[in-house]
Amino acid sequence: MGSRALLVLTNFKFKSSSAYSSSKPFYLIKSSPTIRKFSTKTRSSLQPPDVPRLAETARISLAPNEVEEFAPKIRQVIDWFGQLQAVDLDSVEPAIRADTEGDNLREDVPETFENKEALIAYVPSYEEPYIKVPKVLNKE
Amino acid sequence: MASTLFRTIQIHPFLLYPTAICRRRNGVLYCTMKSTQTQTATQEKQQPPKVKVSQHTRSKTLEKITRDYEAIIGIETHVQLLTLTKAFCSCPYNYGCQPNTSICPICMGLPGALPVLNSKVIEFAVKLGLALNCKLSLNSKFDRKQYFYPDLPKGYQISQFDIPIATGGYIDLDLPLEFGGGHRKFGITRVHMEEDAGKLLHSGNGDYSQVDLNRAGVPLLEIVSEPDMRTGIEAAEYAAELQRVVRYLGVSNGNMQEGSLRCDVNVSIRPVGQSEFGTKVEIKNLNSFSSINRAIDFEIARQVSLHSQGHGDQIVQETRLWEEGAQKTVTMRKKEGLADYRYFPEPDLPEVILTQEYVDGIHNSLPELPEMKRRRYEKMGLSMQDVLFLANDVNVAEYFDATISRGADFKLAANWIMGDIAAYMKNEKLSIKEIKLMPEELVELIASIKSGTISGKIGKEILFELLAKGGTVKGLIEEKDLVQIVDPVEIAKMVDKVLSENPKQLEQYRGGKTKLQGFFAGQVMRISKGKANPGLLNKILLEKLNVKS
Numbered sequence: 001m002g003s004r005a006l007l008v009l010t011n012f013k014f015k016s017s018s019a020y021s022s023s024k025p026f027y028l029i030k031s032s033p034t035i036r037k038f039s040t041k042t043r044s045s046l047q048p049p050d051v052p053r054l055a056e057t058a059r060i061s062l063a064p065n066e067v068e069e070f071a072p073k074i075r076q077v078i079d080w081f082g083q084l085q086a087v088d089l090d091s092v093e094p095a096i097r098a099d100t101e102g103d104n105l106r107e108d109v110p111e112t113f114e115n116k117e118a119l120i121a122y123v124p125s126y127e128e129p130y131i132k133v134p135k136v137l138n139k140e
Numbered sequence: 141m142a143s144t145l146f147r148t149i150q151i152h153p154f155l156l157y158p159t160a161i162c163r164r165r166n167g168v169l170y171c172t173m174k175s176t177q178t179q180t181a182t183q184e185k186q187q188p189p190k191v192k193v194s195q196h197t198r199s200k201t202l203e204k205i206t207r208d209y210e211a212i213i214g215i216e217t218h219v220q221l222l223t224l225t226k227a228f229c230s231c232p233y234n235y236g237c238q239p240n241t242s243i244c245p246i247c248m249g250l251p252g253a254l255p256v257l258n259s260k261v262i263e264f265a266v267k268l269g270l271a272l273n274c275k276l277s278l279n280s281k282f283d284r285k286q287y288f289y290p291d292l293p294k295g296y297q298i299s300q301f302d303i304p305i306a307t308g309g310y311i312d313l314d315l316p317l318e319f320g321g322g323h324r325k326f327g328i329t330r331v332h333m334e335e336d337a338g339k340l341l342h343s344g345n346g347d348y349s350q351v352d353l354n355r356a357g358v359p360l361l362e363i364v365s366e367p368d369m370r371t372g373i374e375a376a377e378y379a380a381e382l383q384r385v386v387r388y389l390g391v392s393n394g395n396m397q398e399g400s401l402r403c404d405v406n407v408s409i410r411p412v413g414q415s416e417f418g419t420k421v422e423i424k425n426l427n428s429f430s431s432i433n434r435a436i437d438f439e440i441a442r443q444v445s446l447h448s449q450g451h452g453d454q455i456v457q458e459t460r461l462w463e464e465g466a467q468k469t470v471t472m473r474k475k476e477g478l479a480d481y482r483y484f485p486e487p488d489l490p491e492v493i494l495t496q497e498y499v500d501g502i503h504n505s506l507p508e509l510p511e512m513k514r515r516r517y518e519k520m521g522l523s524m525q526d527v528l529f530l531a532n533d534v535n536v537a538e539y540f541d542a543t544i545s546r547g548a549d550f551k552l553a554a555n556w557i558m559g560d561i562a563a564y565m566k567n568e569k570l571s572i573k574e575i576k577l578m579p580e581e582l583v584e585l586i587a588s589i590k591s592g593t594i595s596g597k598i599g600k601e602i603l604f605e606l607l608a609k610g611g612t613v614k615g616l617i618e619e620k621d622l623v624q625i626v627d628p629v630e631i632a633k634m635v636d637k638v639l640s641e642n643p644k645q646l647e648q649y650r651g652g653k654t655k656l657q658g659f660f661a662g663q664v665m666r667i668s669k670g671k672a673n674p675g676l677l678n679k680i681l682l683e684k685l686n687v688k689s
Contacts, residue, residue, distance in 0.1 A: 057482060059288050096281045096303060097491035104490055108260040110225050110232035113244035120240065122250070129239040130350035133290035135342065 049074045205409075209447070211440045212408045212417055213375050214367035217382055218360045219392045220336065220400040221264050227335045227359035228255030228298065228489075235398050239339075239352035247357035249294030254488050257282075261359045262305075262492060264391040265333050266502050268361055269306025271385050271509055272328045278494045280305045282333070282486040290351050291338040299362075301483040304332035305492065311365075312511040313381040317525055319373050326378050327366030336360050361391070367406070367417075372436035376429040379403050384510040388534045396427050407436055409443045409455075418443070418452075422459045423469055435462035439469050513537055520544075526554045535572045542579035548586050556582060560600065564607050576610035577603070584613040593617065594624050598670055626673045628680060631664070634672065635681050638663040649685055657685065 051071045055062045062070065113119070125132040205211070226233055229246035245253035269276050283301035309328035315321055338356035342349050363382060369375045383394040383401055394401045408420040423439060426432045439460070446454050460469040508516070510531050517527040530540050536557065543553040557572075561582075565572060585606070589599040594617060602616050617623055625631060638660055639646055649656040657678075664677055 057286070057480060096279055097485060104256060105259040105262070106225075106230065106256045108224050108258050109230065111230035112242075113231065116241065116243065119243060119245065119248055119250075125348075127350070129241075130341070130352060131240065131290075132348050133340075133351055135347050135349050136290060136340075 049078065205440055205444050208412055209409050209440075209444050210412050211370055211436075211443075212367045212410065212420075213369035213371075213436060214406045214420075215365045215369070215375060215378060216404045216406075217363045217365075217379065218336075218402045218404075219268070219363065219382070219386050219394070221261060221359040221361065222390065222392050223258055223260045223264070223359055225258055226357040227258055227261050227333070228357055229253075231357065233354065233358050235400075237354060239354060242354045243356070247293070248353060249292075249356075255298065255486075257489060257492070258359065261333055262494070263502065264359075264389075265305045265331065265361055266494065266499060267389050267391055267506065268363070268386065269309070269331050270499070270503050270506060271389055272306070272309040272311055272331060272363070274306035274309030274328060274331060276306050276494060276499055277303055278496065278499075279303070280492045282489045282492070283483045284486050285334075285481045285483055287481060289337070289340075290349065291340040291353075291356070293338070293353060293356060297335060297337065298486055298489070299334035300332035304330040306331040311378065311381055311385070313377050314514060314524070314528060315373065315377055316528060321524060324374060324377070326368040326374075329364040329366050331361055331363050334360050334362055372433035372440070375405060375436050376433035379432055380429050381510065384532065384534070388507055388509055390507075396429070399427075402427075403432055405432060405436060407439045407443070409440060409447060411447075418447075419455045419457050421455065421457070421469075423462055424459060424472065425461045425463075431462055431464060434467060435469055438462075438467065442469065510534075510537075520550050522550060522554055526551075526558065529558050530554060533572070539572050539579055543582050543586075546580055546583040548583040549590070552586050552590075553582065556586065556603070560603055561607065564604065575607050577606040578610075581606055581611075581613050588613055588617065592624055592626055592673060594622055595670065595672075595674060598622050598624070622671060624673050625668055625671045626676060628676060631668070631672050631676055632680050632684070634664050634667055635660075635677070635684050637667065639684060646685075657681065660685065 049071060051062065051067045051074065054074070055067070120126055123131050224232060226242075226247055229244050231242045231244050231247055233242055246255055266276060280300060280303045282298050284296040285299045285301070286296045288295055307330045309331075310325050311328060312323065312325050314323055336355050336358040338351050338353040340349055340351055365378060369378055379401070383396075386392040386394045386401070392400055396402070403426050405423045405426060406420045407423060408418040410416070410418045421439060421443070423435050426435055443455050446452060456474060458474045459472045461472045462469055513531040514527050517530060518524070522530070529536075531537050540553060540557055543557075544550055561572070561575070561577070564570075565575060582603075585599055585603060588594050589596050594602065602613060602622070605611070605616060606613070642660070642663065645656050645659060649660075660681055661674075661678060664681060665672055665674070668677075
């Protein structure tokens with residue numbers, strides 16, 4: 001569970017160090033005020049992670065002692081990635097993606113996945129032919 | 141003919157619930173927009189007595205709106221693509237197939253499953269981007285948009301955020317004549333690729349919901365307009381033009397009833413002269429062009445009424461639902477700040493790279509688009525009514541083009557298609573692709589009438605025969621011996637016969653009752669089995685009738 005939050009953070013951190021340091025406006029930063037704290041260029045200004053809010057956005061419930069436990073761990077990961085901030089990128093063209101191999105595309109040819117029974121068997125609550133979920137009416 | 145179509149439709153709104161009409165409309169008519177629009181037009185203009193009360197208050201509000209207020213309307217449209225497979229996996233997608241059958245680990249969001257982009261999605265996005273006069277991003281990427289909802293198994297939607305594939309375009313359209321006509325150009329902010337979510341059904345009584353993941357991962361293009369529209373009609377026409385464009389391009393079936401084309405509309409108002417925008421309200425659940433039109437006009441009236449009574453603060457940023465039955469918008473949810481989607485670049489997908497060569501190739505293969513067709517038809521000298529009718533449906537336009545490319549007279553071909561052929565298709569509930577009359581036979585028919593081989597009346601009979609059974613004009617003329625009689629001697633013989641058989645009428649005619657000419661002409665036509673050339677017949681008849689006077 002906690003690892004999921006970490007994953008989200010690592011992805012962010014990774015991109016922000018490579019691309020967002022340019023003068024190009026990235027709306028991404030504006031819309032994610034929490035994450036922004038970790039995206040600033042100078043390492044020294046990194047704020048401690050707001051773990052309760054991170055947990056909330058990832059739909060994870062954490063007990064107060066877990067929050068205390070995770071905070072330094074997350075901080076560690078951020079600092080680890082934070083080393084990238086030291087790289088001088090002034091003369092580097094910002095990349096929008098990390099890899100450069102180019103397109104990996106698929107032809108529009110249908111293939112039916114054969115083992116559907118196994119997929120359905122994994123569904124926690126299934127009532128032929130629908131997946132049963134708790135009643136949710138509003139998206140946000 | 142177009143007006144006949146309209147006349148039949150206008151009855152519906154007052155007999156049935158509007159929802160029912162919406163559902164029927166598409167099945168019965170092959171030209172959605174035209175009919176939808178006209179239905180609204182009828183409601184507003186042609187049949188005021190039946191909706192007198194609401195009409196009166198409404199027109200009063202509308203008057204006030206146009207005088208004191210300006211409405212600002214922007215539209216987000218989701219178009220479902222006509223690909224055989226989903227966006228990121230090879231699952232086939234067919235509308236209406238058994239729930240949860242077209243699924244795999246990728247579209248179910250199972251751990252470890254990796255998306256691979258369908259090349260057709262890029263092709264269609266480039267097509268639509270070019271058709272909407274956009275600038276294409278040769279390098280773009282996918283992003284994850286996080287939200288938690290059971291119809292989205294991964295917990296995020298793969299979409300495009302800060303670098304959409306196409307930006308900064310525009311769309312041209314012509315307003316229908318019933319709304320005063322006129323040309324409009326509306327800005328397109330962006331077009332981006334994304335995946336659809338599954339379908340969520342809320343059971344009536346139970347405390348649970350049901351999910352069908354067939355639609356999860358189906359490719360969509362989201363088209364965001366500039367806030368350039370000012371009225372419900374403009375917005376509905378914008379949506380209709382988008383539908384035409386995606387159908388012409390073949391990237392989507394554009395069917396609103398199936399949800400292949402979905403419009404979310406943003407409406408705000410401001411007093412005339414004010415430069416800043418008012419609070420915008422989003423309207424959802426618009427599943428026909430006429431509901432877009434009516435929902436917007438309702439919403440404008442609601443906001444103006446609040447504002448003009450000093451309750452402008454009661455216009456809040458929210459999502460409202462259009463209730464077709466009640467013909468009003470109601471609050472669905474209030475927005476408390478922007479949702480935090482925590483976008484970030486999709487790590488499982490590479491950058492989307494387009495080469496200029498690829499783009500140029502698609503550009504060169506684009507079909508003639510609705511706007512170009514309309515302008516071409518207009519230049520040919522067709523009336524705007526004809527132009528809008530013919531260009532509305534890509535299949536009708538292609539049929540028309542097929543006839544004129546074989547040399548048929550433009551106006552005559554247009555008249556036949558919009559008249560008897562359209563009426564036949566409507567009665568038989570057929571599309572133009574399903575009728576048995578081939579374009580080349582329509583050309584032959586028009587030519588045969590023009591050259592005098594057959595009369596117009598017989599032409600019509602042949603037309604209906606060909607529509608129903610197929611075959612060729614030449615074959616039918618021969619088989620039924622329908623060639624027009626143009627030999628004056630032969631016609632003169634028939635005239636003589638009729639005159640000698642009706643001495644009493646002849647006497648009356650010569651006594652001054654000249655109206656009887658019609659009677660004689662009818663008799664001659666009857667014994668010629670309709671084949672006598674009418675001009676020649678009348679000429680000879682008149683000569684013979686007046687010979688002694």
